[in-house]
Amino acid sequence: MQYDYLIVGAGLFGATVAHEMKKKGKKILVIDKRNHIAGNVYTKKIEGINVHQYGAHIFHTNNKEVWNYINQFAEFNRFTNSPVANYKGELYSLPFNMYTFNKMWGCVTPEEAKNKIEEQKKEAGITAPKNLEEQAISLVGTDIYEKLIKGYTEKQWGRPCTELPSFIIKRLPVRLTFDNNYFNALYQGIPVGGYTKMVENMLSGIEVKLGANYLENKESFNEMADKVIYTGPIDAYFEFKLGTLEYRSVRFENELLNIPNFQGNAAVNYTDSETPWTRIIEHKWFEFGKDEEGNDLPKTVISKEYSSEWKPGDEPYYPVNDEKNSQLYEKYKVMAEKEEKVLFGGRLGEYKYYDMDAVIASALRISRGLY
Numbered sequence: 346m347q348y349d350y351l352i353v354g355a356g357l358f359g360a361t362v363a364h365e366m367k368k369k370g371k372k373i374l375v376i377d378k379r380n381h382i383a384g385n386v387y388t389k390k391i392e393g394i395n396v397h398q399y400g401a402h403i404f405h406t407n408n409k410e411v412w413n414y415i416n417q418f419a420e421f422n423r424f425t426n427s428p429v430a431n432y433k434g435e436l437y438s439l440p441f442n443m444y445t446f447n448k449m450w451g452c453v454t455p456e457e458a459k460n461k462i463e464e465q466k467k468e469a470g471i472t473a474p475k476n477l478e479e480q481a482i483s484l485v486g487t488d489i490y491e492k493l494i495k496g497y498t499e500k501q502w503g504r505p506c507t508e509l510p511s512f513i514i515k516r517l518p519v520r521l522t523f524d525n526n527y528f529n530a531l532y533q534g535i536p537v538g539g540y541t542k543m544v545e546n547m548l549s550g551i552e553v554k555l556g557a558n559y560l561e562n563k564e565s566f567n568e569m570a571d572k573v574i575y576t577g578p579i580d581a582y583f584e585f586k587l588g589t590l591e592y593r594s595v596r597f598e599n600e601l602l603n604i605p606n607f608q609g610n611a612a613v614n615y616t617d618s619e620t621p622w623t624r625i626i627e628h629k630w631f632e633f634g635k636d637e638e639g640n641d642l643p644k645t646v647i648s649k650e651y652s653s654e655w656k657p658g659d660e661p662y663y664p665v666n667d668e669k670n671s672q673l674y675e676k677y678k679v680m681a682e683k684e685e686k687v688l689f690g691g692r693l694g695e696y697k698y699y700d701m702d703a704v705i706a707s708a709l710r711i712s713r714g715l716y
Contacts, residue, residue: 347569348374350715353559354576356384357701358691360547361708362574366715367551374570375548376557381541382548385660386701388539391601392644393636394629395539399660400595400650401612401626402540405530406702412532415705419543421534424631426527428612428624432492438525439614440518441485441493449488455521462486480511484519496618501652502593510667535631567686572715576691578661579677587676590696591654592661598622598649605634607645622649664696 349371352359360382363373381387385399403426406412415421430437438444446458465486474480477498481490494514498506502513518529526533536543559566560581567573575582580590611630615622626648629635634642655661664670674696681689690711692699699707 346571348372349570350374350572350574351376351566351570352574352576353377353566354384354574354691354693355379355382355544355548355553355555356576356691357386357544357704358576358694358708359384359574360544361705362690362712362715363551364547365709365712369716373551375551375553376559376566377553377555378558380555382553382555383541383544385662386540386544388541390539391646393640393642394644394646395541395632396599396628396646396648397540397626397631398597400597400648400662401631402701403528403533403535403631404701405528405533406700407529407531408702408706409532411702411705411709414709415543415702418546419536419538421532422537422632423533424535424611424633425533426612427525427610428527428614429608429610430493430497430614430616432496432616433619435492437493439493440520440525440527441489442520442525443523444525445489445493449492458521474511476507477509477511477514478506480514481506481517484514484517493616495616497614497616497623499618500621500623503652503654537632538637571686573687574711575687575689576694578693579674579681579689579696582687582689583677583680587680588673589657590673590677591665591670592659593663593665594653594655594659595662596651596653598651600647600649602645602647604645605641605643607647622651624650626650661693664692664698666696666698670696 350366350373352363352373352375355375355377359375363375366373386402387398388395389398403424404421428439430439437448443458446452450461452458452461462485465488466483469482469487471479471483474483481494495506502509518527607627608625612624612626614624628646629642636642689695690707691704
């Protein structure tokens with residue numbers, strides 16, 4: 346045995362466990378099948394702009410322990426996520442707030458907005474929402490659902506809203522104030538210099554091997570360490586013996602533009618069903634359009650996002666946590682618990698959608714039980 350721990354995956358979960366185990370004096374090897382560290386939070390510098398290669402990642406948390414922990418590795422700016430919705434050229438504020446209600450209905454007071462939502466909810470006759478459509482209408486009324494939720498959500502999930510579970514939209518922020526900060530989070534920001542730099546700092550002094558496919562050489566890799574922390578897809582580990590877990594995937598079209606400002610905001614959601622992409626990200630606005638020295642950036646990089654059904658070879662993004670997939674995962678979980686040497690963690694290892702702070706919290710929790 347050359348190592349105490351082999352960590353499969355150099356994303357946030359793997360990097361956190363690696364850092365904590367190194368502090369305990371353990372000998373670690375981190376491997377990743379990709380040619381870069383940082384997993385899906387990987388950022389690549391293009392024309393001075395830190396481009397989020399696997400979609401926008403905005404760090405937000407109410408967990409002070411996690412916030413203090415992650416600030417060891419990066420300085421965070423004061424970025425606030427305030428997306429804009431574009432419905433056929435009409436622009437609305439997200440999350441739904443008084444700006445949205447004023448544009449949609451001309452409401453000026455919170456009372457007017459509240460009454461309008463209640464009126465539309467009553468007209469729809471919804472008492473106990475049974476699916477996403479009914480849940481959305483009960484939260485924000487029919488007009489906002491039709492213009493700002495329905496098309497976007499059906500593009501994102503590839504299914505009618507009437508077939509999607511209500512819980513997907515239960516955490517949707519709806520505010521009778523003019524607060525357009527999307528997250529109800531005390532701490533929020535983007536690491537100055539990008540996420541890749543942050544993860545590099547987490548992995549400082551730890552041996553990392555890239556372009557290494559664990560699943561193709563599982564036995565030989567396992568012989569190298571006492572314990573394995575596996576953050577890849579749980580069904581792939583077991584060679585899909587019980588079936589394949591489903592995901593939604595995302596495809597990105599990146600463009601470098603010779604203009605300083607394309608849309609004036611980091612994120613614009615396209616909520617009509619006719620526009621093929623779900624949103625456009627303009628990466629420079631995560632860092633206020635400036636480089637690390639505070640200079641204005643003369644060019645801009647945009648990413649159009651297209652949601653798709655996952656197929657082998659695609660990057661799995663969002664677990665489809667319906668009843669069928671949840672039951673299949675539980676069977677894989679039973680198999681995973683019987684693996685004496687291997688511990689499963691992270692978004693793919695646990696088939697669970699995790700925000701970044703929850704990934705780190707989970708990794709810290711697991712690390713405390715490791716020796």
